[in-house]
Amino acid sequence: MNRRRALGLLVAALPLGACARRYSVAPDLRLSEPYVLAAGDKLRIIVFGQDSLSNIYQIDGSGRIAMPLIGPVPVGGLTTAGAAGAIEAKLRAGFVREPKVTVEVDTYRPFFILGEVTNSGQFPFVNGATVQTAVAIAGGFTPRAARDFAELTRRTPRGIVVGDVPITYPIRPGDTIVIKERWF
Structure with a gap:
């Protein structure tokens, strides 16, 4: 069974609204929306x-x-x-x-970074930070890290949005960044 079909079966088995929406270009990760307050601020x-x-x-x-x-x-x-x-x-x-x-x-509430970085975890948000800045705060990439994109998860007024973004993409407080492993 290929990975896409397995993911489709997994999503179909979940109750409606239980999973995050996934976009390849992340259209709902807009930065023009005003900052909304949340727990931790x-x-x-x-x-x-x-x-x-x-x-x-x-x-x-x-x-x-x-x-x-x-x-x-x-x-x-x-x-x-x-x-x-x-x-x-x-x-x-x-x-x-x-x-x-x-x-x-x-x-601001902290951001989170996981995956192929030296020190995964929770870090204080810095104004103007990008995914690349977040990686630097987390100690840099590991040797196996994909260095040109990251998966970003953001809570929006419309729900949780997950998408792949370029390494230069600006982050917001509360974002979760996952640095994937590259394939040689």
């Missing part, structure tokens, strides 16, 4: 005139931050502007008369 939140509420908050696994007075605020899947609006709405509901909130990402 740390946010610097400033509530003007309310120093006791201004702080750095980490988004938990359920996509929420816990703030004094207003409790948990769901911010996962929102942009920083959307998160500011959600916090302002909760504060306006009986706590602060005219809240003005600014939200910025203090620390």
Whole structure:
């Protein structure tokens, strides 16, 4: 049985929606989409005139931050502007008369790299990083590594997308990169 047919049988056996979509050119790995917040991001939140509420908050696994007075605020899947609006709405509901909130990402969630690199694992995200930069952070390629492309997995608002990308492709926080073994 060839590999493509075996993969088709494997996908057919899974429940609908249980597997990631796969693209050879990765059209859903767009960089033009705004950055959305997710678990692991740390946010610097400033509530003007309310120093006791201004702080750095980490988004938990359920996509929420816990703030004094207003409790948990769901911010996962929102942009920083959307998160500011959600916090302002909760504060306006009986706590602060005219809240003005600014939200910025203090620390991005890490990226992950696996496969034919010297040190696989989780690494802090660096702005402007590409797949090649991620490989350098992970200690470089092993002798058997395919050096011209990588498999990239990214969570998008439409679901998990997996695709092959060139080594110069920009990465985002939370991406998982797999460096494949080359065939001689």
